[in-house]
Amino acid sequence: xxxxxxxxxxxxxxxxxxxxxxxxxxxxxxxxxxxxxxxxxxxxxxxxxxxxxxxxxxxxxxxxxxxxxxxxxxxxxxxxxxxxxxxxxxxxxxxxxxxxxxxxxxxxxxxxxxxxxxxxxxxxxxxxxxxxxxxxxxxxxxxxxxxxxxxxxxxxxxxxxxxxxxxxxxxxxxxxxxxxxxxxxxxxxxxxxxxxxxxxxxxxxxxxxxxxxxxxxxxxxxxxxxxxxxxxxxxxxxxxxxxxxxxxxxxxxx
Amino acid sequence: xxxxxxxxxxxxxxxxxxxxxxxxxxxxxxxxxxxxxxxxxxxxxxxxxxxxxxxxxxxxxxxxxxxxxxxxxxxxxxxxxxxxxxxxxxxxxxxxxxxxxxxxxxxxxxxxxxxxxxxxxxxxxxxxxxxxxxxxxxxxxxxxxxxxxxxxxxxxxxxxxxxxxxxxxxxxxxxxxxxxxxxxxxxxxxxxxxxxxxxxxxxxxxxxxxxxxxxxxxxxxxxxxxxxxxxxxxxxxxxxxxxxxxxxxxxxxxxxxxxxxxxxx
Numbered sequence: 001x002x003x004x005x006x007x008x009x010x011x012x013x014x015x016x017x018x019x020x021x022x023x024x025x026x027x028x029x030x031x032x033x034x035x036x037x038x039x040x041x042x043x044x045x046x047x048x049x050x051x052x053x054x055x056x057x058x059x060x061x062x063x064x065x066x067x068x069x070x071x072x073x074x075x076x077x078x079x080x081x082x083x084x085x086x087x088x089x090x091x092x093x094x095x096x097x098x099x100x101x102x103x104x105x106x107x108x109x110x111x112x113x114x115x116x117x118x119x120x121x122x123x124x125x126x127x128x129x130x131x132x133x134x135x136x137x138x139x140x141x142x143x144x145x146x147x148x149x150x151x152x153x154x155x156x157x158x159x160x161x162x163x164x165x166x167x168x169x170x171x172x173x174x175x176x177x178x179x180x181x182x183x184x185x186x187x188x189x190x191x192x193x194x195x196x197x198x199x200x201x202x203x204x205x206x207x208x209x210x211x212x213x214x215x216x217x218x219x220x221x222x223x224x225x226x227x228x229x230x231x232x233x234x235x236x237x238x239x240x241x242x243x244x245x246x247x248x249x250x251x252x253x254x
Numbered sequence: 255x256x257x258x259x260x261x262x263x264x265x266x267x268x269x270x271x272x273x274x275x276x277x278x279x280x281x282x283x284x285x286x287x288x289x290x291x292x293x294x295x296x297x298x299x300x301x302x303x304x305x306x307x308x309x310x311x312x313x314x315x316x317x318x319x320x321x322x323x324x325x326x327x328x329x330x331x332x333x334x335x336x337x338x339x340x341x342x343x344x345x346x347x348x349x350x351x352x353x354x355x356x357x358x359x360x361x362x363x364x365x366x367x368x369x370x371x372x373x374x375x376x377x378x379x380x381x382x383x384x385x386x387x388x389x390x391x392x393x394x395x396x397x398x399x400x401x402x403x404x405x406x407x408x409x410x411x412x413x414x415x416x417x418x419x420x421x422x423x424x425x426x427x428x429x430x431x432x433x434x435x436x437x438x439x440x441x442x443x444x445x446x447x448x449x450x451x452x453x454x455x456x457x458x459x460x461x462x463x464x465x466x467x468x469x470x471x472x473x474x475x476x477x478x479x480x481x482x483x484x485x486x487x488x489x490x491x492x493x494x495x496x497x498x499x500x501x502x503x504x505x506x507x508x509x510x511x512x513x514x515x516x517x518x519x
Contacts, residue, residue, distance in 0.1 A: 028332050051358060052280045052433045064495045065331035067281020069488055072432045078463060081280055081305070081436040082366050085359040090378055113355070119388050125343045127329030127336075130306075133383050134359040163382035175382045176403070251332065251495035 004235045006188035007147075008243055009207045011037065012235045014098075014145045014186045022095040023047040025135050028066050030145045031098035033246060036062055040242050049094065051131045053079045064251030085131070089138050092178045097139030101146045102126050103157045106200050106221050107171075108144060108164025108182040110136065111157035119159065129161050136162035141183040148187035148218040155221040165199035189215045191232065192223075200224055207232045256426030256449075256472035261481075264448045264474040265291045268414045269300075276303040276412040276444060277310060279485060280435030281331060281493070285418040286310050287481035288450050290519050293317040303412055305361045305436060309484070309501050312336040315351060316511050317519070322352040324410075326361045333498050337505040347508065355389055360407045365436050367409035368443025374406045381405065415444035418482045419467075420489060421458060422451045426469035429458045432488030434465045441467060450478040452490045 014034035018024060020043040026035045032050075036059065039046045048057045052067035056076030063071055072078050079087075088094065103111035112132060116123035136142055142164075146152055164182050165171055172181050181199075185192040191205035202224040203215050208231060216223050235243075257264075269275055269292055277285050289310045292300075301322040302311055308330055314320055316338030328339050342351035356364070363375035376395060386392050395406040417437040419430035428449045430437065441447045449467065454477050458466070469475075479490075484497035504514050 052282070053435065054433065063332075064498065065281045065493065067331070067433050067435075068493055068495075069282070069432065069486060072282070072488060078433060080434060080438065081358070082362040082439060085362050086366075086377070090359070113384070119384075122344070125335075125340045128325065128327050128355055129357040129383075129385060130327035131358040133357045133385070134377075134379050137381065138378065160382065160384045166382055171382070177381065178378070251493075251499075 004240055006207065008240065009232070009235060010145060010147070010186055010188045011243060012239045013191060013207065013232055014143065015041065015239070017143055017184060017186065018043050018046055018096065021045045023049065023093065024096045024098055025049045025051070025089065025094045025139055026098050027100060028063070029100050031100060033062060033243070034145065035098060036246055037239065037243050041239060049084070049088065051081070051084055053081055053084050055079055055088070061249035061252050062246045068251070085134060089134055092138055092140065094139045095141065097135035097142045097179070099132055099135060099142060099144050099162065101144055101152065103152055103154050104144060104146055104185065105154055105157045107166060107168055108185060108194065108201055109157050109160045109166065110144065110162040110164065111159045113159040113161045115158055117158060132162040136164070137177045137179060139179045141180050144182055144185045146185065146187060148189045148215060150218060150220045153219040153221070165194060169197065169199045189218060195224065202226050203229060205230050205232050208234045256469045256475045258422070258424070258426050258454070258475045258477070261288060261291050261450060261476040261478050264476050265295055268446050268448055268474060269297055271297055272299045273413040274301040274303060276410070276415040276440050278304060278415065278417055278435060278437045278440040279482070280306065280433055282433040282435070282485060283418045283430060283437065283482050283487060284310055284485035285416045285450055285481060286483060286485060287478045288416045288418070288448060289314055292319060293515070293519050303410060305358055306331070307339065308336065309498060312338040312505055315339055315342050316348070316505065317515055318348040320351060321349060322354065324354040324356070326356045326358045330498055330501060333502050338511060341508070355385060356392070356407065357385065360392065362436050362439070364407050364410040365439035365443050368411050369439040372409055374408050376404050376406055379405045410443050412440070412444040414446040414448065415440045416448045417441060418450045418487065420452050420487050422449065422454050422475045423458050424454060424456060426472060426475045427458060428467040428472065428475065429461060429464050431461050431464040438465050438467065442471065446473045448474040448476065450476045450481040452479050452481070452487050453477070
């Protein structure tokens, strides 16, 4: 199987970053798809937590929302929403927070609130924060999945909904945030990782067929590029088959 | 003791113009039928409170019931944006909508504080975000024991909280299970409450993991089978995901929305 889309590559690359056995706080959309793909491939014991209060959900079909019945039916425990945030997320019991973004900047700060400078009179009103600010603060590490375009990859986000590295190295420590912040940003073109010294996002991997020029052109700031950019392995037949099966069952009634 | 009676009577008695109203249900058990009755009774100037103002509040906002929204995530889960919510924020149609915006952790803790009879809740949250500058009631607070700086948010005390549950008995004790979200806290935080239920039974059967709200903690119970549709009631129905997907087109334009409202509510 050689025929795959860049969105499929993005989801598969995201799934590969999830370690077997990790506890993962999952948002809906690509994060949920990728986490369920990982659970069916290399990480059968990945623990999925959805903010609706389903701890250890093991859905057979892909949910459309974070509260589909299949999540409650297959969970190790169903708990209240205050408990999710207070007992499980806040003290740092979750390994990986998995977030999407409307805008992201060089220091991996995320905006899902408004596009435009004026909060009271926005160009585009987005859904808002949900669980993201505290997920970004308190998970041991964060993985972000977002398509790479100049509209999304901006020098400075219009609104900081969830903190990545603030204005640079040392900001998370100054703010007293528990987790270590974004480990990587996975896009349809490649993978960006924070520079170990400056925390600025740096292109470290390209997906097959993508180029440094394309990644630079799709970024609204002067994108740092690693000396040794490697190429992501293309999707395997197994990954593609499972991903397509999952997408086909999304939101399907049980 | 809760009064068991018709939904229309409950809304007429419990929800007044200008009230602060919370309708909770986290994807599951959303009290849609009660929301529709609020629209039918043409309530105005409501402060609507809800962690995830999804399709139910899109309908209430589009119908002109609300002047303020207190929330943490406003979208159609898994589908996209709420077009009536956006139109109200961007174009004040059909009425201006003031926003008070939080995170889920903040909203959940505000309900916990309200249910606990406390003036505020403490959490590790919001730090470094721009929400602090836009929402005046997110404040820093110093721990009196360790000196650590944390975040405080005020208790939510709705005039009325409305939820949907699977069952009540004839005395008005309510039982719900599956994803129970923040409903217990939202009911206990409110001055008055209404629970719509799928069925009323002689005796509540034992149900592992169930939340029970005793009749003396509730104001009204109404028998409304299917009252959560297009959301669902675990054990009774499944989420009508097709409706949520179709809502995107229905709600996109004012004309199609108004037509839907006229024909269905």
